Amino acid sequence: MNQPVNLDQSIRDAFSQAGKILVIAHVRPDGDAIGSLLGLGLALKEKGKQIELVVEDGLPASFKNLTGWEMVRKWPAMKPDLVITVDCSDLGRLGDDLANEFQVDINIDHHITNLNFGRLNVVDTRAVATAEILATRLPMWGCPISPASAPALLTGLVTDSLGFRTSNMTPQALRVAADLMEAGADLPELYQHALVNRSFEAVKYWGAGFTRLQRMDRLVWTSITPADRQAAHYNGRDDADMINILSAINDIDVTILFNDQGNGHIKVSWRSQPGFDITPLALQYNGGGHPAAAGADIEGALAEVEAEVLQSTRCYLKLKGNGQKS
Numbered sequence: 001m002n003q004p005v006n007l008d009q010s011i012r013d014a015f016s017q018a019g020k021i022l023v024i025a026h027v028r029p030d031g032d033a034i035g036s037l038l039g040l041g042l043a044l045k046e047k048g049k050q051i052e053l054v055v056e057d058g059l060p061a062s063f064k065n066l067t068g069w070e071m072v073r074k075w076p077a078m079k080p081d082l083v084i085t086v087d088c089s090d091l092g093r094l095g096d097d098l099a100n101e102f103q104v105d106i107n108i109d110h111h112i113t114n115l116n117f118g119r120l121n122v123v124d125t126r127a128v129a130t131a132e133i134l135a136t137r138l139p140m141w142g143c144p145i146s147p148a149s150a151p152a153l154l155t156g157l158v159t160d161s162l163g164f165r166t167s168n169m170t171p172q173a174l175r176v177a178a179d180l181m182e183a184g185a186d187l188p189e190l191y192q193h194a195l196v197n198r199s200f201e202a203v204k205y206w207g208a209g210f211t212r213l214q215r216m217d218r219l220v221w222t223s224i225t226p227a228d229r230q231a232a233h234y235n236g237r238d239d240a241d242m243i244n245i246l247s248a249i250n251d252i253d254v255t256i257l258f259n260d261q262g263n264g265h266i267k268v269s270w271r272s273q274p275g276f277d278i279t280p281l282a283l284q285y286n287g288g289g290h291p292a293a294a295g296a297d298i299e300g301a302l303a304e305v306e307a308e309v310l311q312s313t314r315c316y317l318k319l320k321g322n323g324q325k326s
């Protein structure tokens with residue numbers, strides 16, 4: 001991929017030349033997707049830019065504590081001068097309609113599986129969250145961090161690091177978090193909101209997944225379905241962070257969650273313990289992610305996809321076993 005010699009200067013120039021800027025985050029948005037979307041959007045808005053913030057699935061209600069949440073829409077109304085994606089490792093993560101409609105000018109992400117699909121690509125795989133990249137670089141791009149954008153960015157950092165405890169955590173990420181606190185973000189409040197508080201519906205939805213929990217050797221898995229969401233009155237087709245609860249189970253190498261989207265697609269999420277890089281598995285199914293947390297969208301019926309993925313994951317674990325951990 002050809003990158004300009006001074007990437008930061010090129011982005012600074014692109015920002016200053018554009019009037020209307022579209023920022024897109026990924027489908028089934030998590031805290032980093034929404035935090036990065038709002039953090040970048042608010043910073044650009046404060047520079048006097050006309051901005052539109054888009055997520056194909058819209059904004060989950062749990063992010064309504066963040067300034068600017070009401071700006072998030074499912075489709076842009078204006079024709080943008082500049083299109084930016086945040087936290088998307090490939091074009092598929094935008095959702096097909098958005099990916100077909102827009103050429104990406106700037107791709108800002110931290111996934112090791114990022115395909116560098118933008119005209120300019122800011123991909124830093126050492127960053128714990130895309131929000132960390134933004135918090136570090138926005139000032140270099142002419143956009144200071146403000147009291148409005150800091151809470152959104154800190155939400156991204158806190159959620160992707162599961163409260164500063166994932167294996168990719170760095171001193172630098174903690175320094176960025178401290179800077180964001182100084183810029184006006186309330187860490188205890190954001191932490192409580194993003195990682196501790198749960199709706200009754202979400203916990204009831206977990207319950208359905210927990211009843212189907214299975215284990216074979218050092219692999220644990222379960223599934224969730226549209227019927228579970230309906231029974232629990234859970235709005236949204238994400239997993240309500242169930243995968244992170246499952247990955248708390250000890251003496252397990254890999255955890256898998258099969259989320260039946262109800263449209264012939266199964267969202268598969270893998271989580272692994274240190275020493276097991278599960279990105280090859282996700283890539284095998286055209287997905288992506290991080291060594292310890294990856295996912296893919298697979299077409300097929302739940303039972304078929306489950307059988308197929310369990311087999312390939314067990315195969316992979318066997319290969320990686322016997323001291324051959326990567």
Ligand SMILES: [Mn+2]
Nearest residue numbers: 032087130160
């Ligand atoms: Mn992320």
